[in-house]
Amino acid sequence: MATTDTATGTTPSSAPRSPLAGAVRMADYWATVYRRTWKGSVISSFVTPLLYIVAMGVFLGGFIQDDPAKLEGATSYLAFVAPGMLAAQAMTVVFGEVTYPVMSMIKWQRTFYGMIASPLNIADVVLAHLGFVLFRVGTVCAVFTLVMAPFGVFESWWGVLLSFPVQLLIGLAFAAPLYAITAAMRSESGFSLIFRLGMIPLFLFSGAFFPISNLGPVMEWLARLTPLWHGVDLTRMLVLGTVDWSTAAIHVVYLVTCAVVGYLLAVRTLEKRLID
Amino acid sequence: MTDAAEPMIRAVDLRKSFVSKQGTVEAVKGISVEVRRGESFGFLGPNGAGKSSTMRMVAAVSPITSGELRILGMDPAKDGPGIRARIGVCPQEDTLDTELNVADNLYVYGRYFGLPRADVRTRVEELLEFVQLTEKAKAKVEDLSGGMKRRLTIARSLINRPDMLLLDEPTTGLDPQARHVVWDRLFRLKQQGVTIVLTTHYMDEAEQLCDRLVVMDKGLIVAEGSPLELIRAWSTREVAELRFGVGEHEALAAKVADLAERVEVLPDRLLLYTSDGEETLAKVHERGLAPAVSLVRRSTLEDVFLRLTGRTLVD
Numbered sequence: 001m002a003t004t005d006t007a008t009g010t011t012p013s014s015a016p017r018s019p020l021a022g023a024v025r026m027a028d029y030w031a032t033v034y035r036r037t038w039k040g041s042v043i044s045s046f047v048t049p050l051l052y053i054v055a056m057g058v059f060l061g062g063f064i065q066d067d068p069a070k071l072e073g074a075t076s077y078l079a080f081v082a083p084g085m086l087a088a089q090a091m092t093v094v095f096g097e098v099t100y101p102v103m104s105m106i107k108w109q110r111t112f113y114g115m116i117a118s119p120l121n122i123a124d125v126v127l128a129h130l131g132f133v134l135f136r137v138g139t140v141c142a143v144f145t146l147v148m149a150p151f152g153v154f155e156s157w158w159g160v161l162l163s164f165p166v167q168l169l170i171g172l173a174f175a176a177p178l179y180a181i182t183a184a185m186r187s188e189s190g191f192s193l194i195f196r197l198g199m200i201p202l203f204l205f206s207g208a209f210f211p212i213s214n215l216g217p218v219m220e221w222l223a224r225l226t227p228l229w230h231g232v233d234l235t236r237m238l239v240l241g242t243v244d245w246s247t248a249a250i251h252v253v254y255l256v257t258c259a260v261v262g263y264l265l266a267v268r269t270l271e272k273r274l275i276d
Numbered sequence: 277m278t279d280a281a282e283p284m285i286r287a288v289d290l291r292k293s294f295v296s297k298q299g300t301v302e303a304v305k306g307i308s309v310e311v312r313r314g315e316s317f318g319f320l321g322p323n324g325a326g327k328s329s330t331m332r333m334v335a336a337v338s339p340i341t342s343g344e345l346r347i348l349g350m351d352p353a354k355d356g357p358g359i360r361a362r363i364g365v366c367p368q369e370d371t372l373d374t375e376l377n378v379a380d381n382l383y384v385y386g387r388y389f390g391l392p393r394a395d396v397r398t399r400v401e402e403l404l405e406f407v408q409l410t411e412k413a414k415a416k417v418e419d420l421s422g423g424m425k426r427r428l429t430i431a432r433s434l435i436n437r438p439d440m441l442l443l444d445e446p447t448t449g450l451d452p453q454a455r456h457v458v459w460d461r462l463f464r465l466k467q468q469g470v471t472i473v474l475t476t477h478y479m480d481e482a483e484q485l486c487d488r489l490v491v492m493d494k495g496l497i498v499a500e501g502s503p504l505e506l507i508r509a510w511s512t513r514e515v516a517e518l519r520f521g522v523g524e525h526e527a528l529a530a531k532v533a534d535l536a537e538r539v540e541v542l543p544d545r546l547l548l549y550t551s552d553g554e555e556t557l558a559k560v561h562e563r564g565l566a567p568a569v570s571l572v573r574r575s576t577l578e579d580v581f582l583r584l585t586g587r588t589l590v591d
């Protein structure tokens with residue numbers, strides 16, 4: 001029976017009280033999407049980073065015998081590169097999730113329009129999607145950390161525990177602004193630019209693989225401006241147990257700012273684009 | 277909650293303009309309508325009449341430019357989510373998630389309305405049954421035919437047991453058989469007392485489904501009433517259609533003008549508006565005119581539209 005008599009309905013449908021309450025309503029949607037897609041992302045999410053670690057950390061790192069002072073306090077290159085790769089991996093997952101899938105929702109499949117025809121608002125939908133991205137970042141980083149543990153590269157167990165929410169923060173600091181950028185893009189042709197001129201240089205030059213002091217003063221200064229460097233530095237000081245709390249606070253504030261400003265921009269950009 | 281006296285939709289001098297780099301398009305130029313509870317109401321009009329623009333404002337997804345609009349007694353500018361919680365929307369273009377299967381599309385959508393999981397699950401089964409897609413529950417949306425997708429969208433719009441159902445061109449692009457299936461389902465909903473608001477450019481659809489309708493053209497309402505009232509007011513009981521050779525119609529119109537209340541010249545035929553079509557046809561033959569094809573039919577909303585705008589509905 002398709003009756004509309006609200007009296008016969010059990011719980012009447014309602015508007016969510018807050019973006020968070022709205023986002024929670026989308027949990028089943030993202031769970032369904034994940035059940036359908038997780039197999040396809042296993043290799044890129046879990047296997048590739050491990051190949052990197054083995055190749056660069058173990059085999060390449062075997063050649064690098066440097067003074068721990070030059071490796072920011074790490075006792076081996078592997079210990080130096082592992083937290084860097086962890087943070088860089090958090091970022092890479094985000095770039096995969098917040099480019100093509102977002103454009104599909106607003107342009108190709110137009111599912112975004114269906115979502116906001118329900119009681120949900122754009123702010124709710126974006127928040128839910130960011131939540132899913134964090135779930136992806138979280139699973140990838142957790143696996144990565146577990147696999148790294150036997151290599152003896154972590155100096156501080158509580159630092160390792162703290163580094164997990166930091167990876168989520170790094171993810172959010174990239175996901176939210178990137179959401180805003182994708183929301184403003186008319187076609188997917190810009191994505192290759194974002195990957196080549198955005199993600200790859202960040203990946204290579206934000207201190208994940210070598211200390212940014214090697215870059216020379218100008219480039220080092222530039223590297224310090226990137227969110228990934230803040231994430232890498234924060235992660236590294238946590239897992240190596242070399243935390244300088246005031247620097248750590250600056251990193252956190254920087255990353256939180258990226259996340260909040262990015263989210264607000266993403267919502268505004270989408271409101272302009274989808275509501276006319 | 278709305279009180280019983282409050283109409284489902286009340287629009288007064290409602291306008292919608294789209295501003296872009298190319299300039300401003302006035303899609304809706306001041307329309308006033310009231311839709312009452314339990315009624316099925318139609319917006320009939322050709323491409324670009326402003327039907328979808330109106331429907332999107334009513335669905336609380338597109339802000340109004342000026343005028344007044346109340347939906348279920350609420351202001352869409354303030355209570356958008358509250359309104360959307362209580363209506364069902366079937367947009368002109370499907371927004372189904374083509375990568376999810378049929379049942380999941382319904383299930384996840386139900387959750388957006390804040391309905392408990394168990395309720396949504398039973399509802400999904402009922403609705404699949406209702407739109408005859410139970411066998412397709414596990415099929416991917418990609419693999420459905422156009423008519424099935426449309427039925428799924430209709431099912432999705434019913435997931436929250438809406439007080440009012442908005443359907444923007446529910447059957448455009450479907451083959452006749454698929455259209456009849458959709459009509460049948462909508463007719464059942466109408467019988468259950470669901471308030472239905474639909475747009476269409478098919479006059480037969482409007483005649484079948486609408487208690488009352490407005491004819492829209494170029495952003496304005498040009499007539500309003502029940503299908504029968506509109507036909508009575510703007511057309512004759514019958515129409516004699518005459519087909520002559522290509523290019524002859526204009527010249528022949530003058531020769532038969534006095535035989536009917538009104539004559540319309542279309543590129544491929546003459547329409548003679550009259551109370552008794554057979555009699556008119558006989559007189560045409562008496563004058564020695566021999567149309568290649570002739571037929572007599574009842575007036576439809578198509579004729580009303582032609583009379584009001586000088587154009588045919590579907591071009």
Ligand SMILES: Nc1ncnc2c1ncn2[C@@H]1O[C@H](COP(=O)(O)OP(=O)(O)OP(=O)(O)O)[C@@H](O)[C@H]1O
Nearest residue numbers: 276294301303321322323324325326327328329330
């Ligand atoms: N988002 C938009 N931006 C700019 N112009 C628009 C927009 N939506 C509609 N229009 C314009 O407004 C006018 C009315 O369009 P609308 O879609 O409301 O008509 P319609 O009656 O639904 O037509 P159709 O039968 O083709 O669906 C058209 O001229 C259309 O080009």
Ligand SMILES: [Mg+2]
Nearest residue numbers: 327328329368
């Ligand atoms: Mg339309």
